[in-house]
Amino acid sequence: MTDQATEGPRMTKGERTRQRIIDAAFELFSRSGYRAVSLRDIAAHAGLTHAGVLHHFPSKEATLIDVLTRRDQVDAHLVLDPGPSAAELIDNLVDIVERNTRTPGLVSLYAKLSAESTDxxxxxxxxxxxxxxxxxxxxxxxxxxxxxxxxxxxPGTAAVQLLALQDGLQVQWLLDPEAVDMRSATLDYLRLLGVVEETDDT
Amino acid sequence: MTDQATEGPRMTKGERTRQRIIDAAFELFSRSGYRAVSLRDIAAHAGLTHAGVLHHFPSKEATLIDVLTRRDQVDAHLVLDPGPSAAELIDNLVDIVERNTRTPGLVSLYAKLSAESTDxxxxxxxxxxxxxxxxxxxxxxxxxxxxxxxxxxxPGTAAVQLLALQDGLQVQWLLDPEAVDMRSATLDYLRLLGVVEETDDT
DNA sequence: AGTCACAGATCAACCACACGGTAGGTTTTG
DNA sequence: CAAAACCTACCGTGTGGTTGATCTGTGACT
Structure with a gap:
């Protein structure tokens, strides 16, 4: 589930614990959003007390932003890096959609948090x-x-539409995975724009 | 803000209070989602005690479902009614998008709750x-x-896409109203499908 | 390599507050 | 005058955060 650099022998104890806390927070925030998860939940999941968590992070909020920025660094290069060509960027986006279908936790994290963060x-x-x-x-x-x-x-409208489509698909898919095929809905949209081939590559 | 039948002289006191509670719940759930709003918040906003609220509704949850179903009845006929023609249905959807732009509270309610309810x-x-x-x-x-x-x-894919587009647009719009034009993004999509005219009617 | 001291890690106990819900009495209203 | 509306007070539970004491890992020194 967590393929990030969780296991590190060359870390001090504190750094390892810190990582465990982040992994736990990620998983729990993914499952239930931010407000519905308590420091004690995170702590228990990481194998210590909530006071212990607050030794590594100044507040619950600090935990959240750490989870978010860390997860972003994983994807960032796929979308923002120096210069994949425009076409590559679209390919990468489709890859991300496919990976999302395999990791509902991640999808849930962003769906819940983006709506919550509207406040x-x-x-x-x-x-x-x-x-x-x-x-x-x-x-x-x-x-x-x-x-x-x-x-x-x-171009601006297409950008807004594509992002909106992604987010909206995720909610419908989380509620009813059988009924929604995020990949094909995305590809069909890109086809509508004339940005990918007509051919269907399964 | 609330144009529903809030004011009713020909109601018993209890019915009027009940309505005030629903209005308050609607507004607060819209602003902050379900979990982040307390019965005491709702009660204060409606001008009574939280115990008073629980006299009219058996639980907090009952309040939520009442708000949701009541709001649905307002829109239902626009989308589901006996038989607006297919073209009318699309027109109605565009109307709903326009009205949403004027009622961020409503949009926020559904955005927050749909993500929350994924659990x-x-x-x-x-x-x-x-x-x-x-x-x-x-x-x-x-x-x-x-x-x-x-x-x-x-047709099925278009349905999924249109709904997803709506939901996704709403999140982006709530976060950054200046940057997103829900109406034109929707119309452009429908144009892409060849379902509305090319002409631009402001 | 062995040891030792200290910074860092961890915990139990506690705080003030908020939550949803209940009980039982008092006021209001039809 | 009965029934509905409403309130005060309480309950048990959970929250984020603080405090101060106790362990323990680690880097430096011999």
């Missing part, structure tokens, strides 16, 4: 506002290369 | 699973009328 007072509000802006900008410039001149949608 | 134990899980199934089915049959035979997307 301006939410600790992750800034994170998500910024995240979407960044993604929209990158996708917009990618689409401005990929879309034909006579395309019925502008 | 199988959530009191609204059944409600949302059922809701999406219903909407998908209706939209699918509408699209099977509207879409040309050679359309690159199947």
């Amino acid at each position: 301006p007072d939410h600790p992750a509000n800034y994170y998500f506002t910024r995240r979407y802006r960044l993604l929209r900008d990158h996708l917009t410039s990618a689409f401005s290369v990929l879309l034909e001149d006579g395309s019925p949608v502008s | 199988p134990d959530h009191p609204a899980n059944y409600y949302f699973t059922r809701r999406y199934r219903l909407l998908r089915d209706h939209l699918t049959s509408a699209f099977s009328v509207l879409l040309e035979d050679g359309s690159p997307v199947s």
Whole structure:
């Protein structure tokens, strides 16, 4: 489940515990969102007391932002890196969709937190506002290369639509996995834009 | 803000209070989701004690389902009614998008709750699973009328995509209202499907 | 390599507060 | 005047965070 660098013999005890806490927080936030998970839950899952958790992180909130930024670093290069070509970027996005289908926890994390963070007072509000802006900008410039001149949608609109489609698909898929095929819905949309081939590669 | 039948002189006192409670619950759930709102919050907002609220509703959960079903009855006829033609249904959907832009509270309610309810134990899980199934089915049959035979997307896929697009747009819009135009993103998508005219009617 | 001291890790106990729900009495209303 | 509405007070539980004491891992020194 957690393929990040969880196991590290060359870490001090504290660093290892810290990592265990982050893994636990990730899993629990994924399952239930931020507000519904307590420090004691996280602590128990990581094998210590909630006071112990607060020794490594100043607050519950600090735990959240650590989980978010750490997870972002995993994906960031797929979307934002120096220069995959515009076409590669689209390929990477489709890959991410496929991987998401295999990791409902991750999907649930972002679905729950992005909705929760809509509240301006939410600790992750800034994170998500910024995240979407960044993604929209990158996708917009990618689409401005990929879309034909006579395309019925502008690059900016296509960027908004693609991101929205992803998020919306995730909610429907989480509620009813049998009924929704995120991959094909995404590919069909990209086909609609004329950005991928008509051929169907299973 | 609440244009439902809030003011009713021809109601018994209890019925009026009950209505005030529902209005308060609606507003607060909209602002912060279900779990983050307490019975005492709702009570204070409706002008009584939390014990008073529990006199009218057996539990907090009962409050939620009442809010949801009541709000649904307002929109239901626009989408599910006996027989608006398929084209009318699309028109109605666009109208709903426009009205949503004017009522962030409502949008926030559904965005937060649909994500929250992804958890199988959530009191609204059944409600949302059922809701999406219903909407998908209706939209699918509408699209099977509207879409040309050679359309690159199947009616079912278009239904999933349209609903997903709506939900995703709402999250982005709530986080950053300036940056997202829900109406035009929706219209552009429908145009992509060839389901509305090319002309732009502001 | 062995040891030793100290910084870092961990915990039990506690705090003030908030939660959903209940019990039983008092007021209000139809 | 009965029934419905409503309130005060309470219960048990859970929360994020603090305190101070106790272990223990680790790096430096011999």
